[in-house]
C-alpha cells in the first residue's frame with residue numbers, strides 16, 4: 001500500500017498554539033480549526049448541487065419550533081415520563097445556552113457529553129449547537145481512561161454526565177478527571193449533582209447569541225471506532241451532517257408523521273443520524289427514547305407510542321426477531337427496522353420481515369461519513385444480501401487492491417470513499433490522516449467490500465486492526481497498549497474470534513516475560529478493567545502462548561492467531 005503525504009493544498013492544519021485555535025476574524029474561510037476541510041471547489045460543488053443547504057442545527061430547531069410549536073418532539077419515558085414539544089425543546093435549548101454562555105462556554109469550546117437516552121441529551125446538544133460550542137460525543141459505557149483522554153485531548157471546558165447510570169456513579173469519575181485536566185472547569189450533572197453543578201440549575205433567561213456558528217462551521221466531534229492506540233475524533237460540520245440527515249430521511253421515508261425509537265445509545269452516529277433522532281427532528285417527527293434496547297422495554301414503547309421506525313445492531317435484531325414471536329405487544333405500527341453497525345448475516349436478515357412484520361433496511365455507515373442503505377422498494381434479494389448503496393449521487397466509491405489500483409466491479413477489495421458528508425481528516429491528527437486518507441482526499445475505510453453490478457456494496461471483511469463486537473468497535477492497539485502495561489506481560493496481540501451472538505468477540509494472546517510468575521486469564525481481564533476502560537473493551541478470552549506465529553517479514557501473524565482460536569473454538573463445540 002502506498003502511503004501518500006497529507007493533503008496540503010487545503011486549509012492548513014493548525015497546531016496547538018492558543019493563537020492558532022482562536023476563531024478567524026473574517027469569515028472568508030469556515031471556522032474549522034484543527035482539521036482539514038473540503039477544498040473550495042468541492043464545497044462549491046456540494047452547495048451548488050443543493051446538498052449543503054446553509055442551515056445550522058440551532059436555526060433548524062428554531063424553525064421547527066416556529067412552524068409547529070405544539071407538536072411533540074421528544075418522549076422520555078423515564079420516571080413519570082416527559083413529552084417535550086418542539087416549542088419546549090427550543091426554549092429549553094435557549095435557556096441552557098444562555099446559562100452555558102454565562103459560565104464562559106464560548107463558540108469553538110469543546111464539551112464532553114456523556115448522557116444516556118434522556119431528554120436532557122437533546123437540550124444539552126442543541127444549547128451547545130446554538131452557541132457554536134462543540135459536543136464531544138462520549139458513550140455511556142466509557143470509563144476513566146476514555147473520558148480522561150477526550151477531556152485532555154480536546155481541552156474540554158465542561159463535561160456533562162448523569163448522576164448514576166446502570167449502577168455506575170459518573171460523579172466520582174468526573175471528580176477524578178476534573179482534578180487531572182486543568183482546562184475542565186465545570187461538570188454538569190443530570191440528576192443529583194453531588195459535589196458538581198446540577199444541569200437543571202444552569203438555565204437562565206434566554207439571551208441573543210451574538211456570533212453563532214455558520215453552516216460550514218464545525219458542529220461537534222464524533223468518535224471513531226478506530227484501529228489505533230487512542231480513539232480518533234471526527235469533525236462534522238452543520239452543512240455536511242444535515243445533508244446526511246435529510247438524505248437519510250428521503251431514503252428511509254421519514255416525515256413529520258414518523259415516530260423514531262432511539263434504542264441504541266443516543267450519542268452513537270447510527271441512532272443519531274441514520275436517520276436517527278436528529279433526522280427525525282429535522283423532519284419535524286417524534287423521537288421516543290428507550291432507556292434500554294431490550295424487547296421488554298422497547299416493545300411496550302412501540303405499542304404505546306405507535307413507533308414507525310427504529311435502528312438496531314445485528315445481535316439486538318436477532319433478539320427482537322425471536323421475542324416478536326411470543327410478544328403480546330402490538331408492533332404493527334413499525335414500518336421499518338434498520339440494521340447495521342456490523343454485518344447482518346443473510347440468514348438473520350431473512351427472518352426479520354416475517355417475524356416482526358416490517359421492512360428490513362440494511363445500513364452500512366461510519367461516523368466518518370459515508371452511509372449506505374438498501375432502499376425500501378429494492379428487490380427482496382437485494383435487501384437481504386447487500387449492505388445497500390450510498391445516500392448521495394456524489395458519494396464517490398473506489399474498490400482497490402493493496403496498491404490502490406482500482407478493481408473491476410464484482411472484485412473484493414479495500415473501500416475508499418469521498419463525498420459531501422465524508423470528512424477529509426480527523427481532528428488534530430496530521431500523522432494519522434496521512435495514512436487514513438489518500439492524497440486526493442479519499443477516506444480509507446478499512447472495510448473490505450465488493451460492489452455489485454447495480455452499485456450495491458457487500459461487506460466481505462475488514463483490513464483495519466479492529467474487532468467489531470456486534471457493532472461495538474474495539475481497536476486492537478488500544479487494548480494491547482493497556483495489557484502491555486502489566487508487569488508480567490512481554491507481548492500481546494488482540495484478535496477477533498467468531499461468536500454466534502455478537503459475530504465477533506475479542507481474544508488476547510499473551511506472551512509472559514521470562515521468569516514471570518504465571519497469571520490467570522481473569523487477572524488480565526481485571527487489570528484491563530481496573531485501568532478504567534469501557535467494559536466492552538475487556539478481552540472476552542485470554543490465551544497464553546510461548547511465542548507468536550510470524551509473517552514472512554517477521555511481524556505477528558494475526559491471521560494465524562485468528563485461525564488458531566477459531567479452530568480451538570470449533571474443536572471445543574464439536575462433539576467427538
Ligand code: AMP
Pocket residue numbers: 223224225226269339340341342343344362363364365366367368387445447459462468473
Ligand atoms: P466507525 O468508523 O467507528 O463509525 O465504524 C464504522 C464501521 O462499522 C464501518 O467502517 C464498518 O467496519 C462497520 N459497519 C457499520 N455498518 C456495517 C454493516 N452494515 N456491515 C458491516 N460492517 C458495518
Ligand code: DBH
Pocket residue numbers: 269270273274340341342363364365366367368371471
Ligand atoms: O457503525 C457505524 O458507525 C454506523 C452504522 C450505521 C454508522 O455510523 C451509521 C449507520 O451512521
